[in-house]
Amino acid sequence: xxxxxxxxxxxxxxTQLGEVLxxxxxxxxxxxxxxxxxxxxxxxxxxxxxxxxxxxxxxDICGVHYPDAAGxxxxxxxxxxxxxxxxxxxxxxxxxxxxxxxxxxxxxxASANWMERxxxxxxxxxxxxxxxLRRILNMDEMVDFPLRKEFPLxxxxxxxxxxxxxxx
Amino acid sequence: xxxxxxxxxxxxQPDMPDIPYNTLNLGPTHPATHGIFQNVLKLxxxxxxxxxxxxxxxxxxxxxxxxxxxxxxxxxxxxxxxYCSAPINNTxxxxxxxxxxxxxxxxxVDYMRVxxxxxxxxxxxxxxxxxxxxxxxxxxxxxxxYQYREKIYEIYEEICGARLTTNMGRIGGFERDFNPKVFELxxxxxxxxxxxxxxxxxxxxxxxxxxxxxxxxxxxSVERALNYGFTGPNLRACGIDYDLRTEEPxxxxxxxxxxxxxxxxxDTYDRYVVRNEEIWxxxxxxxxxxxxxxxxxxxxxxxxxxxxxxxxxxxxxKNMEALIYHFKIIMGEIDAPAGxxxxxxxGANGELGFYLISDGGRTPYRxxxxxxxxxxxxxxxxxxxxxxxxxxIVVMSSLNVIAxxxxx
Numbered sequence: 001x002x003x004x005x006x007x008x009x010x011x012x013x014x015t016q017l018g019e020v021l022x023x024x025x026x027x028x029x030x031x032x033x034x035x036x037x038x039x040x041x042x043x044x045x046x047x048x049x050x051x052x053x054x055x056x057x058x059x060d061i062c063g064v065h066y067p068d069a070a071g072x073x074x075x076x077x078x079x080x081x082x083x084x085x086x087x088x089x090x091x092x093x094x095x096x097x098x099x100x101x102x103x104x105x106x107x108x109x110a111s112a113n114w115m116e117r118x119x120x121x122x123x124x125x126x127x128x129x130x131x132x133l134r135r136i137l138n139m140d141e142m143v144d145f146p147l148r149k150e151f152p153l154x155x156x157x158x159x160x161x162x163x164x165x166x167x168x
Numbered sequence: 169x170x171x172x173x174x175x176x177x178x179x180x181q182p183d184m185p186d187i188p189y190n191t192l193n194l195g196p197t198h199p200a201t202h203g204i205f206q207n208v209l210k211l212x213x214x215x216x217x218x219x220x221x222x223x224x225x226x227x228x229x230x231x232x233x234x235x236x237x238x239x240x241x242x243x244x245x246x247x248x249x250x251y252c253s254a255p256i257n258n259t260x261x262x263x264x265x266x267x268x269x270x271x272x273x274x275x276x277v278d279y280m281r282v283x284x285x286x287x288x289x290x291x292x293x294x295x296x297x298x299x300x301x302x303x304x305x306x307x308x309x310x311x312x313x314y315q316y317r318e319k320i321y322e323i324y325e326e327i328c329g330a331r332l333t334t335n336m337g338r339i340g341g342f343e344r345d346f347n348p349k350v351f352e353l354x355x356x357x358x359x360x361x362x363x364x365x366x367x368x369x370x371x372x373x374x375x376x377x378x379x380x381x382x383x384x385x386x387x388x389s390v391e392r393a394l395n396y397g398f399t400g401p402n403l404r405a406c407g408i409d410y411d412l413r414t415e416e417p418x419x420x421x422x423x424x425x426x427x428x429x430x431x432x433x434x435d436t437y438d439r440y441v442v443r444n445e446e447i448w449x450x451x452x453x454x455x456x457x458x459x460x461x462x463x464x465x466x467x468x469x470x471x472x473x474x475x476x477x478x479x480x481x482x483x484x485x486k487n488m489e490a491l492i493y494h495f496k497i498i499m500g501e502i503d504a505p506a507g508x509x510x511x512x513x514x515g516a517n518g519e520l521g522f523y524l525i526s527d528g529g530r531t532p533y534r535x536x537x538x539x540x541x542x543x544x545x546x547x548x549x550x551x552x553x554x555x556x557x558x559x560x561i562v563v564m565s566s567l568n569v570i571a572x573x574x575x576x
Binding site: 026027028030032056057058059060062064065077079083086088090109110111113114115118122135136137138139146147151153154166168 | 233235267392395396397534542543545547
């Protein structure tokens with residue numbers, strides 16, 4: 001068996017769980033949807049357990065920071081894969097930076113453990129229910145979350161690299 | 169309701185003295201860890217009770233750096249992920265950008281890429297398996313086959329000038345065509361390496377000591393392996409024939425004939441055998457790739473994409489368009505569409521994924537590397553629990569954890 005179409009996934013999820021997925025159009029052919037925060041665990045658990053879908057493999061978790069989107073500054077992006085159907089999908093949740101709390105998926109996928117720790121480490125997303133939410137790549141004494149956009153990579157006082165020098 | 173303390177008191181047998189567990193720091197710098205990462209192991213005698221990894225010693229913030237760099241400047245960062253097989257990382261990154269930009273690469277370039285990627289896979293597996301021999305006490309095989317990694321590096325050198333961190337190729341193809349020496353060296357390698365590798369296999373594969381050390385150590389069930397996000401040879405050793413080269417063919421892998429070896433128990437020995445067989449498959453792939461390259465019209469080594477592919481330097485001095493494109497590409501002013509791309513390649517130790525979010529600017533808005541080591545290394549304590557300390561060394565070695573990829 002190979003391939004399961006986007007319509008099949010979304011109609012299957014909608015009939016079982018209701019209107020929980022907000023589709024995001026993606027030009028590169030991967031099923032992309034936004035999930036409300038309170039439905040995330042339910043949706044992923046359903047995708048994992050459902051015999052017709054069997055999304056049994058968590059490929060990747062990563063955070064993204066959109067400082068200009070008020071109330072939904074931080075995004076957590078999940079890439080989930082069904083090895084049986086050889087299909088990938090991408091789920092996103094958005095949380096405010098003032099209260100970045102997302103349910104942990106460690107109860108479903110053991111591999112989520114370090115991926116969530118990494119996301120916490122760099123973006124400060126609090127994964128509720130995570131067994132051991134500590135920093136993983138940075139040192140424990142660090143207080144900031146370095147991949148957030150408020151930390152520019154180079155010295156902001158440097159004048160010689162300003163965009164207007166380059167006509168940008 | 170009983171408290172915890174009462175509960176344990178009930179089962180506690182006073183005649184058994186409380187033996188405190190020993191704590192052993194394996195690493196951060198230990199010859200057996202093959203990289204800088206630490207394992208704090210709790211030992212009962214020589215049995216491992218539990219373990220905890222500390223990683224991040226060579227974290228270099230590549231994802232942050234990448235947010236400041238134009239696309240072509242990110243290639244050197246990918247070199248330093250899994251530095252044992254840098255060309256695979258490079259190609260994975262090019263495929264990601266090409267997918268975003270919609271660049272169609274000619275078949276000949278695909279085959280050239282397959283050739284270097286399979287050479288890289290041979291180099292990576294060769295290191296992993298021969299070091300596994302070293303960790304079980306067989307140094308001879310390692311010293312014997314290691315020079316063939318040098319032969320592979322000589323081929324890299326002929327292609328791009330570098331040996332370890334190759335920065336090989338460009339977005340859209342290669343910087344120059346393979347010269348005849350490349351094919352000459354590769355053919356020589358294909359002729360000389362197999363007997364050597366066969367001899368290495370004769371030394372280890374049916375060696376009583378090696379089998380006793382590796383069979384049954386560090387096994388993992390299929391379900392746990394999937395749940396832990398295993399990919400690559402480590403997953404295939406558990407018995408799942410999942411290989412991105414066949415499941416989601418990239419770089420025209422669908423034109424090639426090869427087998428995907430699988431193991432059964434997922435223990436150290438299976439991982440070793442799967443990697444061995446993959447080396448043989450890769451050698452066959454390299455041979456097929458050379459034939460396919462030669463069957464294609466000569467002289468094509470990049471896509472016809474003026475906007476994205478750096479023009480030859482001679483043209484830049486003579487031709488106005490070439491000068492403009494050169495300037496725009498170097499300054500990172502190419503027109504990249506806004507969009508999100510996930511592209512994965514079958515790296516030497518698993519699925520190497522690139523998740524690129526572009527907002528149409530000169531640099532990625534966000535770039536995330538899905539590093540296979542980082543994800544499967546978290547299963548390590550579960551794999552070595554209850555086993556001997558010396559088994560832990562062997563298991564770590566056979567997992568092929570590369571510190572550069574672990575820490576990004």
